[in-house]
Amino acid sequence: MRCVVIGSGITGMTAALLLARQGHGVTLIEACDHAAPLLRGFERNELRFDTGFHCGGGVHRDGILRRWLRVLGVEASLEGITTSHSDVFMFSDGKEYRLPSGLRPVVAASERQFPGSGKPMENFLLLISQELASSPYLNPDIHSEPKGILADAGCLNDYLDKAGFPPHLRAMLSSRCLLYGVPPSLASWRDYTLVAGPYFQSCGSWHGGGAALVDALMHALQEAGVTLRLGCAVNAIEADTIEGVHSVVLNDGTRMPCERCFFTGHPSQLQSLLSHGLLRPAYLHHIADLPETNAALLLFAETYDALRDDESLFLLPSPYEMTTSDTEISWAAIMAKSSIYVYCGRPAADGRKPVMAVLFIPSANLPEGNPQPRPSSYVAWKRQAVESLRLAIEYRVPGLRGAWRIIDAATPLTMRHWIYGSTGSLYGVSHQRTSMPLFPSTRVPGLFLAGQNVLLPGVLGGIVSAAVAVGFAFGHNTVLKEFRACTAKE
Amino acid sequence: MDNDTIVTKVNAALAEEFELEQAALVPDAKIRDDLGLDSLDIVDMVIVLEKAFDFKLQNKESLAAIRTLGDIYTFIGELRDAGTIR
Structure with missing residues (x-):
């Protein structure tokens, strides 16, 4: 099937790769003149600033990010992978603490710095691991369908209250919400476990960070036969309600026929890309009014x-x-x-x-x-x-x-240019416990949404979001077959 | 807010936002089979209702019980009785 993927960030590159490996003809479109501009980071004064991936969770050998990098065929290209990054917490009252990565080191560090907190921490981390292990996209041993999108496991604060951590430790754990720009008071337990959970298991990076990952993915895309169109903004996605998507039109007038389209940009952009009447007012209001991160x-x-x-x-x-x-x-x-x-x-x-x-x-x-x-x-x-x-x-x-x-x-102006959120948000859409989710599927047959605005931010969020969208389009088992086989070989 | 106001407000919001005929909006109408709203639409429907009645749904799982338009009237009525909606 002919597939067009719009946006060459981590989500777009992952989706393109997964689709091409399934035998589809894939074109990846990027408005910028180079691929994955945010993931790649930038250089100033001959110094590289890694805005895309300076450190991430789940990078140990059996970690979830590491597993997906293996599935995508880029793990071997990443050199010098570290897994023991530690965080320093400096409070304005002069108190200073550390949290290492790795479940046992976290428990030990917690007990050492906050006597009596080791046991509750062990339990807290167990609950996180259980939630993380419940998704078929994060755990190869789960063979059921993903949980319903409306599944609700409560809010982060309830779990922190129950654990009874001392105030400084609680604040340290809450600050992990900074990783996805949601205030702890609004964070759902499930999203917290998905984003912060892997950081507790292991945290690290590799030589070259985001830029090295982009290079490895570009190589894999080339090998998989994906056509890359750089410097091409999308003007329209042409579709009708019966047949679904039939082409994507670029700003130079090129019309690219396709049966499936994966959009990884900010969902609010859809309104200007689709012709009137394809989406109902309720949906248009939903995507126009999505809450943004700070x-x-x-x-x-x-x-x-x-x-x-x-x-x-x-x-x-x-x-x-x-x-x-x-x-x-x-x-x-x-x-x-x-x-x-x-x-x-x-x-x-x-x-x-x-x-x-x-x-x-x-927002200024x-x-x-x-x-x-x-x-x-x-x-x-x-x-x-x-x-x-x-x-x-x-x-x-x-x-x-x-x-x-x-x-x-x-500044937020810079962010707005790259992320397309109207407020200049750092992580695009804010995934709060009470905000209604966006589905990867849309009312337009063949049009799917993916990316940090749909699922969750971060390299892992982007990769999993792409996999889930491809799963919605062609069946979860087609995507998860590789994910499961990859780990079975170990 | 009395029950009639709830019915009028729910119907007006749904007719407008989902482009539905007013005549189809009867209490027995099944959300999925009669109104043609599937699980994709339910999410948008909550946002429509949140805006119309100025509240924030705290538990998404409570939506699972909604089958008919009448269930929506009841659902909103319960939020009113609980003081969530004025």
Whole structure:
């Protein structure tokens, strides 16, 4: 069958690969002039900033991400895989703790730093592992259909309450929600286990991070015979309600006939791609009003030795002052009350290390479109925001003063350009417990949705979302056959 | 909010958002067989109802019991009785 995959991020590349391996004729379309721009990261001052994959969970030999990389045939191309990344948590009240990765090390570290918490932690991790192991897309031993999309296992806070962790430990566990941009108070238990769960099992990366993964996937796509069209925006998806999808039209006028189309962009874009009447008002309102994750300000910097290689710092407010609302973060409160994530990468040949810092901020009043040059009021706001964030980080990590240099910054305007969420959100659609999910299937026969906006963010979220969408299109067992066979060989 | 208002509001919202004929909107109408709304639509229907009655559904699994349009009226009525909807 002729398949067109729109968007060449981790989801699009995975979907294209799985489809081609099943014998379909696949064209992968990307608006940017190079594949997977976000996963690949970018270079400034000859330093690579890995916006796509600086570290991830489930990377140990039997880990879920590792297993999928094996299925996709790229595991062997990734060198120097590490699995023991640890996180440092620095609270504004001066308390500092660490969480390693690996179930047993996490329990031991918990007991050592918070005496009495080892047993509840063991139980908490067991519940996470059980939930993770219940999906056929994450556990090769499960042969049933995926759970119904409306299945509800409650909210994260209920599980944290039940465990009775001390406040600082609870805040550390809650901060894993930063990985997908949902405030802990709104997080569902199931999504938490899917995104944060693998991090507890193992966490790490490989040489070259996201860029190395893109190179490996590009090679695999070529071998599988996928046609790649770069620099081509999609103008329309042509379809009718009876026959379904029949072609995808590119901005240069090229019409690509197809029977199946996999859309991996922001779902709100669909309205402008499909002709009127194909989707009902209820669905159009649903995709237009999807809740977005918070907007964010990102700093990109360099340092020699102020931070350790391959280390994540979570700068958290004192658990007694933590805000539960996602809108209360103001510049005035930044010094003590916000959560900031800082990551230091592996050193380049000359010893410089890339540093990325992320702060969730309220969605600013963004200029319309993608104006060049930027309006002066926006430039002034950005300068002040970057300076405030730099000072806030140096206040919390005094060792950075005079020991790092900011090279660049990304604002919600940057995010809106790449993610297409109207608010400049960092992770696109917010997967909150009470938000209604989007199905991979749509009312248009042959049109399927996939990606971080449909399932969950992250490299693993993208890969699994692609697999699930292909499963909806051609049957779950066709996709899972490879997934199961791959692990059976071990 | 009395029961008649609930019926009127539910029918108006569903007719508009799912392009359904008002005449088809009777309490015995089966959501799937008579109104042609499948599991894909149920998700959108919740959003339509949330907007019309200004509430946020806390437990998605409670939708499993809904079979007919009458079940929706009952469902909204229960939310009203529980104080979730004013």
